[in-house]
Amino acid sequence: MGRTAERLHGLDFLRALMMSLGLILHAAQIYLTMPIVDYYWDDARSPLMDALLIFINTFRMPVFFLLSGFFAALLIERRGLAATFKNRYQRIAVPFLVFLPLLALAMTPLRVVGRHVMEKGHLGFDWSLLHSSHETWNNTHNLWFLYYLILHLATLWLLYTAWQRVSRYRRLRIANLFRSRSVYSSAAFLIVCFGLGILGSTEQAGRVSANLSLMPDLRVYLYFGLCFFLGWVLYDRIQDLKELARRWKRDMVIATILLTIALASFAMQGDVVNPSYMSMHIALSLASGFSIGFYMLSFVGLFSAKFQSLNPWVRYFSDSSYWIYLFHSIPVVGIALLLHDWLVPAEIKFMIVCLGATISCLVSYQLVVRNGAIGQLLNGQKYSSVPWRS
Numbered sequence: 001m002g003r004t005a006e007r008l009h010g011l012d013f014l015r016a017l018m019m020s021l022g023l024i025l026h027a028a029q030i031y032l033t034m035p036i037v038d039y040y041w042d043d044a045r046s047p048l049m050d051a052l053l054i055f056i057n058t059f060r061m062p063v064f065f066l067l068s069g070f071f072a073a074l075l076i077e078r079r080g081l082a083a084t085f086k087n088r089y090q091r092i093a094v095p096f097l098v099f100l101p102l103l104a105l106a107m108t109p110l111r112v113v114g115r116h117v118m119e120k121g122h123l124g125f126d127w128s129l130l131h132s133s134h135e136t137w138n139n140t141h142n143l144w145f146l147y148y149l150i151l152h153l154a155t156l157w158l159l160y161t162a163w164q165r166v167s168r169y170r171r172l173r174i175a176n177l178f179r180s181r182s183v184y185s186s187a188a189f190l191i192v193c194f195g196l197g198i199l200g201s202t203e204q205a206g207r208v209s210a211n212l213s214l215m216p217d218l219r220v221y222l223y224f225g226l227c228f229f230l231g232w233v234l235y236d237r238i239q240d241l242k243e244l245a246r247r248w249k250r251d252m253v254i255a256t257i258l259l260t261i262a263l264a265s266f267a268m269q270g271d272v273v274n275p276s277y278m279s280m281h282i283a284l285s286l287a288s289g290f291s292i293g294f295y296m297l298s299f300v301g302l303f304s305a306k307f308q309s310l311n312p313w314v315r316y317f318s319d320s321s322y323w324i325y326l327f328h329s330i331p332v333v334g335i336a337l338l339l340h341d342w343l344v345p346a347e348i349k350f351m352i353v354c355l356g357a358t359i360s361c362l363v364s365y366q367l368v369v370r371n372g373a374i375g376q377l378l379n380g381q382k383y384s385s386v387p388w389r390s
Contacts, residue, residue: 007310008304009307009308009309009310009311009314009315010303010304010305010306010307010308011067011070011071011300011303011304012315012318013303013307013314013317013318014063014067014299014300014303014307015064015067015071015318015321016317016318016319016320016321017321018060018061018063018064018067019064019321019322019324019325020317020321020324020325021056021060022060022142022324022325022328023324023325023328023332023354023357023358023361024052024056024354025052025053025056025057025060026038026142026328026329026332026333027332027336027350027353027354027357028049028052028053028056028350029049029053030042030332030333030336030349030350030353031044031045031046031049031346031347031349031350032045032046032049032050032053033045033046033047033049033050034050034053036053037118038111039107039110039111039114039329039333040110040111040113040114040115040117040118040333040336040337040340041114041118042336042339042340042346042349043340044343044344044345044346044349045346046345046346046347046350048346048347049346049347049350054263055259057207057209058207058259058288058291058292058295059255059292059295059296059299061145061210061224061227062196062224062227062292062295062296063227063295063296063299063300064145065145065149065152065224065225065227065228065231066227066228066230066231066234066296066300067231067300068149068152068228068231069152069227069228069229069230069231069232069233069234069235070231070232070234070235071231071235072084072088072153072156072228072231072232073231073232073235073236074235075087075088076160077235081157081160081161085153085157087380088153090377090380091378091380092146092149092150092153093150094377095146095322095326095377095378096143096146096147096150098377099143099326100140100141100143103141103142103143103326103329103330104137104139104141106330107141107329107330107333108130108135108136109125110330110333110334110337111130111135112125112126112127112129112130113125113337114333114337115129115130116129117337117340122341123337123340134212134213138213138214138215139212139213139214140212140213140214141212141329142325142326142328142329143326144210144211144212145210145224147214147216148216148220148221148224149228151216151221152221152224152225152228155225156228188229188230188233189230189293189297191226191229192226192227192229192230192293193289193290193292193293194286194289195222195223195226195289196223196226196227196288196289196292196293197285197286197287197288197289197290198285198289199219199222199223199226200223200285200288200289201281201282201285202219205266205284206262206265206266206281206284206285206287206288207285207288207292208220208223227292227296230293230296234300241300241301241304242304243301244297244298244300244301244304245301245302245304245305246301246305247301248297248298248299248300248301248302248304248305249298251294251295251297251298251301252294252295252298252302254294254298255291255292255293255294255295255298256291258287258288258290258291258294259287259288259291259295261283261287261291262283262284262287262288262291265280265281265283265284265287266280266284268280269281269284312387313387315387316386316387319370319375319379319383320361320362320365320369320370322378322379323361323364323365323369323374323375323378324358324361324362324365326378327360327361327364328357328361331356331357331360331361332353332357335352335353335356335357336349336353339352339353366386370382370383371383371384
């Protein structure tokens with residue numbers, strides 16, 4: 001029997017929310033004032049979109065990878081190594097291989113139309129506007145997180161196999177290094193936060209961002225691998241979930257203060273020629289690393305505290321989240337392009353895009369995915385029940 005036989009509804013919901021926030025994030029990206037351009041950058045822009053993107057990007061993928069490590073450890077304890085990796089292959093690798101070509105077929109033409117609007121001011125299609133391999137074939141689109149999760153799971157297989165060959169005495173000594181204290185004060189938490197800071201220091205922004213290329217980026221792999229590792233350690237100390245649930249408000253405040261310090265340091269660091277650049281960049285990177293660490297723990301604590309029991313609506317949302325993440329980019333970019341010449345504030349366009357994309361995702365999930373072959377692929381089973389009939 002594993003450490004916990006009950007379903008962790010709060011963490012299921014948290015994982016689903018982190019995936020679904022991709023819709024909000026990518027809608028906001030279209031209306032940034034910062035020049036972060038992917039498929040389309042609208043003329044209506046707002047600093048509120050900048051703030052929203054920075055805030056969500058701080059914790060979203062770190063929390064997701066932490067939960068991936070946590071649930072990988074849970075599955076291995078409950079089902080064993082072989083059954084776990086068969087499950088992960090079916091639920092992660094197969095969807096990646098199936099949906100990446102389909103997503104590319106949909107998103108690449110939308111990128112062409114988006115580029116046409118940005119350069120010529122109206123809807124049109126001119127393939128010659130795309131110039132790099134990233135814009136055509138060398139792109140994992142919003143499935144990059146599945147790509148790196150596959151790499152982390154492959155690494156886990158190798159490490160777990162090698163771990164079994166280490167003497168029992170040495171395994172106990174290493175394990176006790178992370179078990180002797182709570183997750184707050186364990187070596188794992190410090191390793192992860194300092195590691196995130198060190199890796200983040202290689203970027204001007206003090207944090208490592210996604211790389212959508214098919215060629216793996218070592219920094220991205222290590223950055224989110226640290227979060228995956230912390231999730232593994234957290235499952236090994238699953239009793240700490242109660243402590244995290246008690247302290248989530250304090251951790252959220254600490255994380256937000258550290259994020260504020262990081263943003264202030266970024267504003268003051270200037271260019272590399274600035275005499276104070278190095279000190280400000282170190283402050284930025286370390287504050288970012290520890291902010292991410294405390295945000296990860298605070299969200300785990302919050303959802304462990306507030307969502308302990310089964311709620312049919314929450315479960316429905318959790319089941320739909322995988323589809324929402326796979327599909328959302330198509331309606332987000334498509335609706336934004338249809339609104340390109342509407343002269344209203346960016347915030348109004350953003351809300352319309354979010355609402356329209358959410359409706360598109362949920363309707364398509366209910367009608368096409370939930371009780372069909374795609375639902376079987378993504379969720380491991382088909383569902384006929386719905387919360388409004390329960």
